[in-house]
Amino acid sequence: MxxxxxxxxxxxxxxxxxxxxxxxxxxxxxxxxxxxxxxxxxxxxxxxxxxxxxxxxxxxxxxxxxxxxxxxxxxxxxxxxxxxxxxxxxxxxxxxxxxxxxxxxxxxxxxxxxxxxxxxxxxxxxxxxxxxxxxxxxxxxxxxxxxxxxxxxxxxxxxxxxxxxxxxxxxxxxxxxxxxxxxxxxxxxxxxxxxxxxxxxxxxxxxxxxxxxxxxxxxxSQQTEKVLFIVEPKEKAAQMVKAHDPHLDIRLVDQGLEVTIDYKDIPRLNAMLVAEGINVYGIHVLAKSLEERFLEMTEGNEIV
Amino acid sequence: MSNLFSLIQNENMKIYRRFGTWVMIGLLVLASVTGAIIIKATHKETNDWKAEVAADSNNIRKILKDNNIPKIQKDHLQKQLTINEYRLKHDVKPMESNTFWGYLINSADIISLVTLFTIIVAAGSVASEFSWGTIKMLLIRPASRAKILLSKYITVLMFAVSMLALLLMISAASGALLFGVETIREPYLAYQNGAVVETSMLAHVLQVYALNCADLVMLATFAFMISTVFRNQSLAIGLATFSLFIGPQITYFLSLKFDWAKYILFANTDLAQYIDGMPLVKGMTMPFSLAVLLVYFVAFNAVTWWTFQKRDVAA
Incomplete structure (x- = not known):
């Protein structure tokens, strides 16, 4: 083109x-x-x-x-x-x-x-x-x-x-x-x-x-992303995710789980959680990682 | 791509859609009408014009007897004398300001108001686009900068010509209304090659108007240049009006002492000095003045064009 x-x-x-x-x-x-x-x-x-x-x-x-x-x-x-x-x-x-x-x-x-x-x-x-x-x-x-x-x-x-x-x-x-x-x-x-x-x-x-x-x-956004899963109960969900793939980076936060995962893997993880009886209220790709990259690229100077 | 005609149409729209322009037009009409009313109210009729002309002639003859007066002045007085004699012989009354033609000639003094208004328009032409920020919209069209500038310059000159035409028309109308048109057939007495000839009065009025336009065109071009170079309307108006009112005085004082004063712009803008007056500096002629004016004209425009073409448009 x-x-x-x-x-x-x-x-x-x-x-x-x-x-x-x-x-x-x-x-x-x-x-x-x-x-x-x-x-x-x-x-x-x-x-x-x-x-x-x-x-x-x-x-x-x-x-x-x-x-x-x-x-x-x-x-x-x-x-x-x-x-x-x-x-x-x-x-x-x-x-x-x-x-x-x-x-x-x-x-x-x-x-x-x-x-x-x-x-x-x-x-x-x-x-x-x-x-x-x-x-x-x-x-x-x-x-x-x-x-x-x-x-x-x-x-x-x-x-x-x-x-x-x-x-x-x-x-x-x-x-x-x-x-x-x-x-x-x-x-x-x-x-x-x-x-x-x-x-x-x-x-x-x-x-x-x-x-x-x-x-x-x-x-x-298709690269590895930090994804927030709003789930209940959190602890059980964390165990499930760990069992599913021990290599994933998981963090417990107030609203649920923050998982660093490939974009394309998000649906599969979600299906697994649902299948295991976890209540999934929402999935957010955290734009923050992008922001972090931007800050990184511009050396964190005078963004605004 | 876009044609010059459309650009000129745009520029005219931007002038005449503004309230300020109509205030200027109103003031011009007011000045012309009031001038006629004031003359009507204050003019004193001369009882015996023949006696006055004869007295003037005697006076001139007395001065001419003195051999020490410069040749320029002598020629001027001689011309005056010849015309006076012609008047008495052929019974042609001198033109008075409370006549139709007399008032039209007088109205040429109001041209300095037209000059002032044209300076204001010229000063705003480019500078306002910058102060409004619209220059950024104007210059990103398929029209070269040269074409845009030319359209602006032409529009300024068109404004001046329209104002002059308006002044002439309003003055003619108020002159006709207040002083009547009985004297409309009177000729103008011109002095050509040592003899007096009767010529058209209308041609004379137009000539007076045209001769008064030199500083109008020059100062409008000057204001246009300052407006483009400094992008500041007030500065352009200030400098140009200062020159309009103070320039001739300063030039006059300089001309008393220095010969080079003849190269100053304002020594040359009064072209009427060659028709029925005396040159400011000895040796100045009409072609000389026209040449000097041309040099200034080309210089002003060259600076304007060059700056407008080259300069980056930043915030």
């Missing part, structure tokens, strides 16, 4: 300082890709280089195989983005804002504007001035302007910033839907690991302007 967005050995120097070192990554159609890193790691700088707001010192960014530096207009027409906050013209209505951006791209019809407005659920307020909008509504309007020209890459910088939990969930579901159904390549940045896990298929961890690693969320 050909990647839609490619970063090849991208480097950014500001003055004598190197902000981004040799960053390479590929993003494919249909996936949500995350840029994860502490504040100041270079996520926003990377995004700014992708969309052409900042120059690239060396290396290149390709959108559908077209270089952003060499043929900006051709490359950028496939990109929709919100860089940092969705700033709009506050003295214009939401609709006028969209008309403004629609005029800057070929082929965005009035029908398309209305379609996008419905898509982000702003149809009741679209003719109000943006200054009367809440932050959530501005986010929606920002999303609308990014989707207007049917881009193949959607780039969102900290998309859940300032949203309430319902809003975060909504945008998360929406981005996944765009990737699955419309085959968009979605790039999001965040400094929150939990958010990345819930939203992304893969994510790159960036620290001090360097790519630490690219992780696949599925892979990660």
């Amino acid at each position: 050909k990647p839609i967005l490619q970063l090849k050995h991208v480097r950014k120097d500001i003055g004598k300082k190197t902000i981004i070192h040799d960053l390479s990554l590929d993003v494919f159609a249909g996936e949500v890709f995350g840029l994860l890193g502490p504040n100041g790691a270079g996520k926003t700088t990377t995004i700014r280089m992708i969309v052409g707001l900042m120059g690239i010192t060396s290396g290149e960014v390709l959108v559908n195989g077209v270089s952003v530096t060499r043929d900006f207009e051709k490359a950028i027409q496939h990109v929709g983005a919100i860089v940092e906050n969705p700033e709009m013209y506050k003295f214009l209505t939401g609709y006028q804002n969209l008309v403004h951006y629609a005029r800057m791209t070929k082929g965005v019809t009035k029908e398309r504007i209305e379609e996008v407005v419905r898509l982000v659920g702003l149809e009741h307020r679209i003719h109000d001035k943006v200054k009367t909008y809440s932050l959530g509504m501005r986010q929606r309007l920002g999303l609308a302007q990014a989707l207007l020209h049917r881009p193949s890459v959607l780039i969102l910088d900290e998309p859940t910033n300032g949203l309430d939990p319902a809003g975060i969930r909504e945008i998360r579901d929406y981005l996944r839907k765009l990737a699955r159904e419309e085959r968009l390549a979605v790039v999001v940045s965040s400094h929150l690991l939990a958010e990345m896990e819930m939203m992304c298929d893969r994510f790159a961890i960036i620290q001090h302007g360097k790519l630490v690693t690219i992780e696949s969320v599925q892979e990660l």
